[in-house]
Amino acid sequence: MTVLSSAPIWSNIGKFFLVFLGWSAYVLAFGFVLFAVTRLYESLRNEKLIRNSMVFGLVVLCLLVLLESRLIMGPLTAGALADVLAMPFQGWPPAVGHVLVIGLILVVTIFTFRITFAHVMMVYRFIERIIGDSPRGEDEYEEESEAAPSRFLGQRPQFSRYSAASRAALDDFEDVDEPEAELELPSAPSRRQLASRAGKVAQAARASKQPQPAAPLVDEEIYYDDGFNSYDDYSDKTIAMEPEQYEYEDENYYFDDEDPLNDINLHKHHVSIVPRGVHEPQPLDITDHTGATRGAHQQALSFDDHQGLRFDDHDDQTVIDDDIVLQPAPGNEPLLLEPNPRGEAARSGRKVRQVTPNPPVVAPAPVQRQASVAMPVIPPAPKSGSGSKKMANAVASMNTPNIKSSWQPPKLDVLQAPDNAKQQIYSEDTAALAKLIQDTLRSFRVEAEVREEDISIGPTIIRFGIRPTGRPQMVLDEMSGKLMPVRDASGQIVYETRTRVSRIMALQNDLALVLEAKTIRMEAPVPGRPYVGVEIPNKNSRLVMLREVLESKEFQAAKAKSKLSIGLGKDVAGQVRVGDLAKMPHLLIAGATGAGKSVMINAIIASILMQSTPDDVRLLMVDPKMVELNMYNGIPHLLSPVVVDVEKVVSLLKNAIAEMERRYRLFSQLGVRNLEGYRKLRAQKLTQGDTSLNNLPAIVIIIDELADLMMAAPEEVEGMICRLAQLARATGIHLVVATQRPSVDVITGLIKANIPTRISFMVSSAVDSRTIIDMGGAERLLGRGDMLYLPADAGRPERIQGAFLSDDEAQRLADFWRQQIVQHALALGVDPQAANEQSQVEPGWELKVEHPDEFELEDELLDRAEDVVREQGRASISLLQRRLKIGYSRAARLIDLLEQHGIIGQSVDGGRAREVYDNGPRGGGDGHSLADEADDIMEEEKARNEFLRNQASRFSHNPPPIDDDEMDM
Ligand SMILES: Nc1ncnc2c1ncn2[C@@H]1O[C@H](COP(=O)(O)OP(=O)(O)OP(=O)(O)O)[C@@H](O)[C@H]1O
Incomplete structure (x- = not known):
């Protein structure tokens, strides 16, 4: 107005405004400037600060104040507009006019600035604190505890982390003199009570447009409490109740920031009492740590678990114990065992002794037994110069103390190299999908974000990590004068209201729809990660060849530790996953027909055949389908030919049990606890020139179709499998059992309880999935090697694309080993044909047809x-x-x-x-x-x-x- 009145051209316009609006013309001009600046700020920060209701409220407030000033000061003081507004009041007693207008001013102020009782209380307390001289914090919570409706305004009592015996936490706020009864926490209301209370609160909130407290979430909890895996069963119900849920996502929803019994405030208080600045590191509380990391997947470090082996990197030695050092000999020489310089033997001088490479085996192939005496030693695979590889070789040899085997494992060339198709990397397509997911969630009013670093691209699957966010808690930054989100000590944004994981899970079908995916699988949360995983098929999927898995450094490290390492495949991030059959110690594989079980079994057999000689591992195979494992007949690892006749299976299992019992007796005589102990003892004895202990290879029993066996002889097969599974681990006997019928009459409770490591390929229903891995999810797999791997020690399965091995590769591998029998025979001058026949069955492993209901009575x-x-x-x-x-x-x-x-x-x-x-x-x-x-x-x-x-x-x-x-x- 000042500018307008001083400029000659505009002075008349200025005068008009002043005459019409009186002093409020200045307020109006100031308001316009403020509005323009705020709009500019909004457009720059992409934030919304001005609400229409607030603008309207301010205008009305301004007019009411103008009217009041006119009523107080009389005509022609507040402009023509005020005179017009005051006309209805003419003839009224002045006091009535004042009361009415002031009352209106108060009402409009309350609506415009959304003033609540809590604000009033806040101001009241503030004034009281200024007037009274009691220090902050004293007595204030005592009063509030009476006024506060609930101790758990921010969270339901039964789920409050402060609820159970949280006396200590509450004591921080409550008067210690408070009677015991008052400190008692309210008992958790029944589900019915909660539901009815929730209904009432929802109605009240709708009527008054007030936000609902958290109680209505109980309904949601009823549906989700039993875990996300059974989500499918009730997803429809969940989606149907979506509109209800939005009500408490209303932006008006707030917590009382000052309520000391509100969980969030309690938490804030706890955070605030953490001492600032540098402080001494606390000792690790192992119970806490274990609790916090349970379920998180941690890659085992290589070389950290060798049953008493220590490694001295500097001189390429493997220390078995204080007396023995295993030293890789230069070139292709066999490994040398020498006394450890730190041991007693070392005190009398460092004596290096070479161990004879003719390990007698418990039930050796006849040809091999002769070969080990007379045959020239087949040179081992050439070693690379690197120290670590030498170390790996040394360790591998140490695990099986037959220091030098006459058998030679094949080279990787036997297997087919992967095609050149590169692993897909993050691209615009993936970014577009991530944005689509985020937008879809937003459109359902679910606050969440998909970050680039949370996207994993695997060979057949892409996983998007959805991080639940929410409405951040904002504070006014005194330096910049801006509203800033509150961050905790670790720099993470503190949310006032968080998005519930179950709300994201409820959108599974909606996401599948927008992503146009054949099937999607959601995992909440991804173990060890702060997000919900959404897995969709990778349109550019590629095969994972067994060779690339076996070539990987992960497998090489695992191989150095165990001769029973198996290449499983690649996970959703494209990382190679390996397993150790020795630790599993038994494996159950199930899935619908054509889902990839046989390929997996072949990959397991091939993993073993690629690294282990018959001195390390022997195999027994049962193949009622008659066509899957036949190609392995005649390889030296087999203790007896592949069993296709169900009636011989009982005999095979009996042989295995007899061998297990024999080994147990042997171990108890020698005073060792397991195969590892036996092998260590044997290595020790070998260094002393004592060859009395035979080599004991691990035995892997592979059964391709359990259902057929369970049909033929349910009691015997179940009993014997359980017996083997319970006791065979220590004796180095392992079971790999596959079935395409994941029903409870095949995978019985007993079998399940005794075979803890499981792999589920695609199945037809969630019930089947639960039978195998005790949770749903396998019904959403894609087939063709897509599997869920549940190790014995993990709570949740891991999704892996299984390694692929073609029949040709398996055939080549079997041919390689059969060829070695021929080579041995030729070297000994034996007829290869005869040698082959002779090596078919190990002595003591002959099988006979048994009628299942007949007992063989000794x-x-x-x-x-x-x-x-x-x-x-x-x-x-x-x-x-x-x-x-x-x-x-x-x-x-x-x-x-x-x-x-x-x-x-x-x-x-x-x-x-x-x-x-x-x-x-x-x-x-x-x-x-x-x-x-x-x-x-x-x-x-x-x-x-x-x-x-x-x-x-x-x-x-x-x-x-x-x-x-x-x-x-
Ligand atoms: N890891 C894999 N990668 C790619 N394709 C695979 C993989 N595993 C299996 N497949 C494909 O799936 C087909 C069926 O696999 P497989 O024979 O192992 O199924 P199955 O579960 O053993 O079926 P059945 O019980 O009828 O024998 C294979 O011929 C192959 O084409």
Whole structure:
């Protein structure tokens, strides 16, 4: 106005405004300038500061103040507009006009600036604090604790991290003299109460346009509480309730910043009492640490776990213990074992001894046994000059103390090289997809962001990481005068309201729709990462060849540690993933037909054949499909030819159990606990020239279709697999079991409990997925090698694209090993054909056809049974059960055999006890009375019923504990 009135051209316009608006013309001019500046700021910062309701409110407020000034000062003082506004008040008592206008001013002020009771209280407290001289913090919370409606305004009590026994936390705020009863936390309301309360609050909020507190979220919780994996089952319901959810995302929603019992404020208080500045590092609390890192995937460091091996890098030695040093010899020489200079032997001088490369094996291939004596040593693969590789070779040799094997593993050339297609990298397409995801979430009013660094591109899958964000808490920066988001000590933005992970999960189908993906899988949260993973198929997918996995440094490091390392494939970030069968120690593979199980089994076999000689690992294979594993027949690793006849499987498993028991006996005699201990002992003995201990190779039993076996002989197969799985780990016997029928009659509870490491390929339903990996997700896989790998020690499965191995490659690999048998035979002057036939079955591993319900009863047991019946002068099943401590079915079978051998007679007139022919020298038993007969009948009935109940419960998929007698074969 000043400018206008001083400029001659505009002075008349200025005068008009002053006459019309009075003093408010200045306010109006100032308001225009402020509005222009704020709009400019808004456009520069892309923020919205001016609300229309506020502009309108300010204008009304200005007019009311103008009117009030006119009422106070009389006509012609506040401009013509004020005179017009005051016209309705003419004739009114002046006091009424003042009260009305001032009242209106107050109301408009409250609406314009959204003043709440909390603000009033804040001002009140502030004034009170200034007037009174009590220091800040005293007494104030005591009053509030009465006024505060809830201690958990910011969070529901049952989920508050401060709720359970959080006395200490609350004590910071509450008067210590407060009676005990008042400190008691409110008990968590029932779900029903919460739901009805939620409904009421929602109604009230709708009516008054006030924000809802957090209670309505209970509804959401009801749907999501049981975990995201069963999301599919209720996604429809969840999506249907979306509009309800938006109400409490209203931007008016706020917490009372001053409420000391609000969880967020409690948290802020805790943060504020953390001492600032540099402070001493605290000792690691291992319980806390374990809790915090549980589930996070951590890549094991190489060379950190060698059962007593230490490495002295500087001189290329491997220290086995204080007495022995394994030293890689120069060139192609065999490894040398020498006493450790720090050990006792070292004190008498550093003596280097070469170990003879003829390790006797427990059940060696006949050709090999001869070869190890007379055959010229096949030179090992040429070593590269690098120290670390030498070290790896040394360690690999150390794991299997047959220091120099006469077998030679193949070179990687046997396998097909990957094609030249490069791994896809981050591109504009990917960025566009990320933006699409973010925009879709925004359009559903879900605050979240997709950052470039959270995008992982794998061979068949791209994973986008969605970070839930929210509404940041803002503070006025005193330096710049701007509103800035509050950051915590680690620099992360502190959110006032956060987006719930479940809201992102609820949009799974919407995201699949906009991304036009065949199927998407969501993982919340990705273990060890602060985001929800959305996995969509990579349109530029490529094969992961086994060779590239075996060539990788990850596999090389794993190979150095274990001869049973297997190349699994590549994860969603394109990183090679390997496993160690020795640690698994058994593996269950399941998936629909054509999903990639057989390829996986071939990859596992190939991983072993590429690194391990028959001295390290022996194989047993069962292939009821008859075509999948046949190609491996004749390789020296096989203990017996691939079993295609289901009836021979029982025999094979029995052999494995017998070998396991034999190894256990051997270990207990030697005082070692497991195969590792045995190998260490053997290495020690070899250094002393003692070759009495044979080499014990690990044994891997591969079963390609468990369902067929479970059909043929459910009890025996289940029992034996469980027995092997429970006890075989220490003896180096490992199971790899595959099935395309992931139903509970095939993968029974017992089998599942004993095989902790599992791989699930694509399955047809979430139920199947749960049967295999105890959670859903496998039904959303893509097939063709796309799998979820659940290691024994991980809570969540990891998605991996399995390594691919063509039939030609497998054939070449098998040919390579068969060729070595021929080479050995030629070197020995044996007929290769004969050698091949001879090496088909290891002595002691011959298989015979067994009818599943028949027990093979050892001669010893039959003899003992004969002794018992002759001693007692009578024969009955219950008698044998009692005296021989065996199960019903074995006792019944023994009775049959005794009858067949003519030792006892047939049962007469339904009686249980039978006549024993010719008591002979061992006779003289007490015969049997009628009372004995009755006892026998009762006992036998009891045992038979027990047996039948067991059988029935096995068929109803609820297996009882295994009867040791039944399995003690
Ligand atoms: N890792 C992989 N990478 C690429 N393709 C694969 C992979 N694994 C399997 N496939 C493809 O899937 C097909 C079927 O695989 P596979 O024979 O292993 O299935 P399966 O689960 O054993 O089926 P079935 O139970 O009927 O034998 C293969 O011929 C191959 O084309």
